[in-house]
Amino acid sequence: MLSYSFDFSFLLTTWPAFMRGAWQTILLAGTSIAIGFFVALICAIIRSGKNKLASGLVGVYVEVIRNTPLLVQIFIVYFGLPSIGLRMSAETAAVIALVINTGAYGSEIIRAGIESIAKGQLEAAECLGLNKFQVYWHIILIPAVERVYPALSSQFVLLMLSSSITSQISAQELTAEANLIQSETFRSFEVYLIVAAIYLALSVLFRVVLWAIGEVAFVRRRKLRT
Amino acid sequence: MITFSSTHLIYLIEAARWTLLLSVLAFIGGGILGLVLALGRVSEHKPLRWLSAAYIQIIQGTPLLVVLFLSYFGLSILGLDIPPIAAAGLSLTLYTSAFLGEIWRGCILSVPKTQWEASNCIGLSRAQQYRYVILPQAARIAIPPTVGFMVQIIKNTSITSIIGFVELARAGQIVNNSTFQPFITFVFVAIIYFAMCYPLSLASRHFERKLNVGK
Numbered sequence: 001m002l003s004y005s006f007d008f009s010f011l012l013t014t015w016p017a018f019m020r021g022a023w024q025t026i027l028l029a030g031t032s033i034a035i036g037f038f039v040a041l042i043c044a045i046i047r048s049g050k051n052k053l054a055s056g057l058v059g060v061y062v063e064v065i066r067n068t069p070l071l072v073q074i075f076i077v078y079f080g081l082p083s084i085g086l087r088m089s090a091e092t093a094a095v096i097a098l099v100i101n102t103g104a105y106g107s108e109i110i111r112a113g114i115e116s117i118a119k120g121q122l123e124a125a126e127c128l129g130l131n132k133f134q135v136y137w138h139i140i141l142i143p144a145v146e147r148v149y150p151a152l153s154s155q156f157v158l159l160m161l162s163s164s165i166t167s168q169i170s171a172q173e174l175t176a177e178a179n180l181i182q183s184e185t186f187r188s189f190e191v192y193l194i195v196a197a198i199y200l201a202l203s204v205l206f207r208v209v210l211w212a213i214g215e216v217a218f219v220r221r222r223k224l225r226t
Numbered sequence: 227m228i229t230f231s232s233t234h235l236i237y238l239i240e241a242a243r244w245t246l247l248l249s250v251l252a253f254i255g256g257g258i259l260g261l262v263l264a265l266g267r268v269s270e271h272k273p274l275r276w277l278s279a280a281y282i283q284i285i286q287g288t289p290l291l292v293v294l295f296l297s298y299f300g301l302s303i304l305g306l307d308i309p310p311i312a313a314a315g316l317s318l319t320l321y322t323s324a325f326l327g328e329i330w331r332g333c334i335l336s337v338p339k340t341q342w343e344a345s346n347c348i349g350l351s352r353a354q355q356y357r358y359v360i361l362p363q364a365a366r367i368a369i370p371p372t373v374g375f376m377v378q379i380i381k382n383t384s385i386t387s388i389i390g391f392v393e394l395a396r397a398g399q400i401v402n403n404s405t406f407q408p409f410i411t412f413v414f415v416a417i418i419y420f421a422m423c424y425p426l427s428l429a430s431r432h433f434e435r436k437l438n439v440g441k
Contacts, residue, residue: 004304068423069395070384071384072395075398076412076413076416079402079409084409161288162289165289175292189296189300196293200287203286
């Protein structure tokens with residue numbers, strides 16, 4: 001039964017391709033996270049705002065995205081939209097689908113942060129004479145994002161991992177690169193073992209980088225160590 | 227020219243049964259393994275704690291798609307001529323167990339420490355403590371996040387379409403290949419997924435409110 005002998009010799013020639021794939025995944029996920037964060041932020045602001053219609057619309061968007069698979073969302077963007085006249089490259093479609101997806105998840109996380117701000121904070125800020133914008137920015141938004149930043153980071157790492165699904169529309173990234181390599185070397189199991197290890201390393205890398213961004217962005221957190 | 231019709235819709239709905247079956251398989255397998263992992267994570271023995279933590283970190287740090295490929299090609303290396311549903315079930319079980327294990331660990335830890343001490347005082351063994359005191363309380367806390375995670379399981383079964391298992395997403399691709407109407411086809415696929423997931427999302431939120439009613 002177990003007469004299989006492992007053979008990793010293909011690595012000698014294909015190593016650059018793996019590295020290229022990893023770099024493409026970093027770019028794809030990095031872009032999607034950066035844009036997705038702003039979409040999430042704007043959606044969270046609208047969702048917790050006073051405009052009932054806008055808030056309801058964002059609510060529908062969030063529920064629809066959170067209750068349908070990413071794979072189907074990618075198919076709709078890449079195969080569906082061209083049939084109504086919107087054409088795009090696989091990479092653009094991948095970024096759009098990932099941004100839409102992470103925007104929905106992220107906005108729910110940030111909204112929870114906004115709702116966790118105690119009312120006393122707002123009253124105190126008003127007493128200090130801060131104007132509406134200052135209150136919103138310094139008292140609500142920044143502390144809210146700061147508070148939920150760990151949850152956001154986990155969500156972003158999950159997004160990086162699920163970017164592997166975009167290989168299905170042949171977007172350039174690590175899994176697509178691996179599919180190519182395994183079809184040339186016929187060493188499927190070994191190839192995906194390597195890929196799993198690279199994704200593991202990438203998820204550690206993303207976690208460290210996101211932590212570092214948090215340390216730089218949230219001065220108060222760094223000083224108070226809370 | 228074949229256009230999207232009610233026949234296609236019925237075909238999609240029938241394929242959704244496989245999505246549900248696979249989800250149930252993954253939930254049962256992942257639930258059993260997940261409970262073992264959760265108990266391992268809070269075990270008194272360091273190697274057990276360490277092993278289950280490592281397992282969870284590895285599975286949570288790799289994409290489900292790669293786990294799926296590894297199961298698919300790994301099982302065939304073992305010389306087994308296996309149907310796609312076996313690889314699909316295996317990878318979803320591994321994935322589900324890692325996440326449920328971590329969720330349930332949190333639930334076990336959130337049972338107050340005094341419950342451990344009190345049950346210890348009345349002379350219960352460790353197994354009895356779990357059976358009669360800790361797990362029943364942890365289970366109550368675990369219901370909302372577990373139901374919420376079922377939504378993730380249902381959605382992630384769509385990935386098994388990639389190794390050729392014909393469930394809802396794959397059925398959508400098949401319909402699309404014959405009708406060339408990707409937009410309407412995948413929107414219907416999305417609607418069917420939504421119809422399966424949204425009730426669970428609502429239920430999860432309902433249970434959460436019920437749990438926090440005293441707070």
